[in-house]
Structure formats: C-alpha cells, structure tokens
Amino acid sequence: MSVYCNGHRASADDLAGALVNYGHFTSLQVRGGAVQGLDLHLRRLRQGTEELFGSTLDVTRVQAWMQAALQAEDVVDASLRVTVFSRAFDFRKPLQVVPVDVLVAVSAPVTLPATARRVRSVVYQRELPHLKHVGTFPLFEHRRQALQAGYDDAVFVDTQGAISEGTTWNIAFGRGGDLVWPQAPALRGTQERLLQAGWGGEPQLAPVRLDDLAGFDAAIACNAAGVWPIGSIDGVAFPGSEAVCGKAKAVLLQAPWDSVLG
Incomplete structure (x- = not known):
C-alpha cells in the first residue's frame, strides 16, 4: 500500500x-x-x-x-x-x-468471491450510522467474533430485531422478483444506490425484522468490492440468493464507469 x-x-x-x-x-x-x-x-x-x-x-x-x-x-x-x-x-x-x-x-484491486455467507445477527448499531467514519473497531470485532462462532460474518439488529446493515456491507432481501432494503439507520452504500437505480421501479424500503426472514427467499450483501449471496441468517436459509445475486451482478455491469484520470 x-x-x-x-x-x-x-x-x-x-x-x-x-x-x-x-x-x-x-x-x-x-x-x-x-x-x-x-x-x-x-x-x-x-x-x-x-x-x-x-x-x-x-x-x-x-x-x-x-x-x-x-x-x-x-x-x-x-x-x-x-x-x-x-x-x-x-x-x-x-x-x-x-x-x-x-x-x-x-x-491492489479487490474482488470479493461471490460465495454464499452464513451470517449471524448481533444487537449493535454504529455511532452516527449515516456516516462512513473511521470508528471501525466494533465492526471488525463483531466479524471476528462471528468467525470464532463458526459463521462467516455478522449483521446488525436493534433491540427489537430490526435489521440495519452488515459489518461493512449493506443487505437486501428478495421475495419473488422484488428486492427489499431494510429501512433502519445505516450507512447508505454506493453499490446499494447503484443497485436501486438499476433494478427497475422505485426502490422498496421497508422495516425488516428477524421474525420476517422466513418470508423472504433470498438475501444479498454488497459494498464497493462487489455483491455476494447470503446463504442464511441465524439458521434461516435463503435458497434463492444465488439467483438474485446473479441478477444484481448483471445490474451492476450496466452501471456507468466515471473516469478518475480525467
């Protein structure tokens, strides 16, 4: 570096x-x-x-x-x-x-492998969640603890079980052809915005709680390094995540690239 x-x-x-x-x-x-x-x-x-x-x-x-x-x-x-x-x-x-x-x-450039991740929920909310600030210690520690417990990562929920975001990524849930983004305090990511713009129709924003997970058949995560499927959260499986992730990748392929070099 x-x-x-x-x-x-x-x-x-x-x-x-x-x-x-x-x-x-x-x-x-x-x-x-x-x-x-x-x-x-x-x-x-x-x-x-x-x-x-x-x-x-x-x-x-x-x-x-x-x-x-x-x-x-x-x-x-x-x-x-x-x-x-x-x-x-x-x-x-x-x-x-x-x-x-x-x-x-x-x-060096990074491309995350699009392998399904097993995720566990953690009661936590970042300070000033709308800002991408440098207070990243809790994010990495929650990911570390999830790995120690046999999971691949962690997703944050509030004390009522409302889902907000992952440790360093946004999350969306699929149901049929729709993509639902949890409506909770979180950092609104750039890849999230690009997916919402290219998915078609108005972005669907709604509260998503842990109790609601069984009503979805897919979940995906995204950040600037890519998009990947969520295989399960707390043992609730999402069999359609691979397919939705494939569509999300296709949507992102259509997003324009802006030159940094001028």
Missing part, C-alpha cells in the same frame, strides 16, 4: 496526524482508471466533511489527488481509500475551525 497526503507522498508527520480517531472516508474500486458511482463517493466525502468539520471539501481537488496517486503508482486498476481528517484537529477544542487533510491510499 502507498499513501499520499494532499497530493504528495505521505510523511511520518502526515500519518501521525491521522492517528487521532476523528475523520471519515470512502473506499473505491478502480478499473481502467474509472470508478462506478464516483459522484456518490465524492458526495459522501463532501457531506461527511460538512458534518464533522463544519467546512466545505473541494471535491475537484480530491479527485485530482486521486488521479495523481494512481499516476504516481503507475496503475489503472486499484483499491483506493480516501480519508478526510485534520492534522490540526484538537479533541480538547472540537469546535475550533481547522483545515482538513486528505489521505489517498492505493493498494
């Missing part, structure tokens, strides 16, 4: 500033110098900056820094993580207006 800060290769001082656990990010998969849903990623970064720092992020400059990082690494296929933080942020004075900094991390 190579890391750049504000357009130049990151120094130790730059990275030391990023150790403060306050900021937000987006993760992108680049293929041929292009990204699906680039505008969604940039909008996420702009909105997160306004909420966490009270300032406006120049997304045109951010895109230029993404381009510069790819060119410096001489790659057109890559994983990018763009993190907005501030080396000047002081947790003792959190209302102080400070300039923001942008880290662009470049690593």
Whole structure:
C-alpha cells in the first residue's frame, strides 16, 4: 500500500496526524482508471466533511489527488481509500475551525468471491450510522467474533430485531422478483444506490425484522468490492440468493464507469 497526503507522498508527520480517531472516508474500486458511482463517493466525502468539520471539501481537488496517486503508482486498476481528517484537529477544542487533510491510499484491486455467507445477527448499531467514519473497531470485532462462532460474518439488529446493515456491507432481501432494503439507520452504500437505480421501479424500503426472514427467499450483501449471496441468517436459509445475486451482478455491469484520470 502507498499513501499520499494532499497530493504528495505521505510523511511520518502526515500519518501521525491521522492517528487521532476523528475523520471519515470512502473506499473505491478502480478499473481502467474509472470508478462506478464516483459522484456518490465524492458526495459522501463532501457531506461527511460538512458534518464533522463544519467546512466545505473541494471535491475537484480530491479527485485530482486521486488521479495523481494512481499516476504516481503507475496503475489503472486499484483499491483506493480516501480519508478526510485534520492534522490540526484538537479533541480538547472540537469546535475550533481547522483545515482538513486528505489521505489517498492505493493498494491492489479487490474482488470479493461471490460465495454464499452464513451470517449471524448481533444487537449493535454504529455511532452516527449515516456516516462512513473511521470508528471501525466494533465492526471488525463483531466479524471476528462471528468467525470464532463458526459463521462467516455478522449483521446488525436493534433491540427489537430490526435489521440495519452488515459489518461493512449493506443487505437486501428478495421475495419473488422484488428486492427489499431494510429501512433502519445505516450507512447508505454506493453499490446499494447503484443497485436501486438499476433494478427497475422505485426502490422498496421497508422495516425488516428477524421474525420476517422466513418470508423472504433470498438475501444479498454488497459494498464497493462487489455483491455476494447470503446463504442464511441465524439458521434461516435463503435458497434463492444465488439467483438474485446473479441478477444484481448483471445490474451492476450496466452501471456507468466515471473516469478518475480525467
């Protein structure tokens, strides 16, 4: 992995500033110098900056820094993580207006295998769930605990059993030809938005509880790295997940790619 800060290769001082656990990010998969849903990623970064720092992020400059990082690494296929933080942020004075900094991390491209996952439910909700913030410790720990228990991952529910999202992914449920997205506080992902736009008709948003799972025949998970079938949640099986995942992949193949390289 190579890391750049504000357009130049990151120094130790730059990275030391990023150790403060306050900021937000987006993760992108680049293929041929292009990204699906680039505008969604940039909008996420702009909105997160306004909420966490009270300032406006120049997304045109951010895109230029993404381009510069790819060119410096001489790659057109890559994983990018763009993190907005501030080396000047002081947790003792959190209302102080400070300039923001942008880290662009470049690593090898990732494509997740579309194998069915056995998932267990966990009562948990992320802090500020609508933001893709850097507070990721609980997500990884819940996934780790699920693996220790013999599952592949975890999905979050509230105390009433309402499903929100997976550890690092969104979830949707299939019933017939319909796709239902749980209506609960969660990070609204870029792949989720692309699937909703390409599925046909108005996106179906509805509360989905653990008690409702038997009424669905399929479930899929998605994030910027791809889409994959959910085989079961807490032992409730979804026999149609592979087929729905295949349709979702076909929908995503039709989503446009936006050039990062200009």
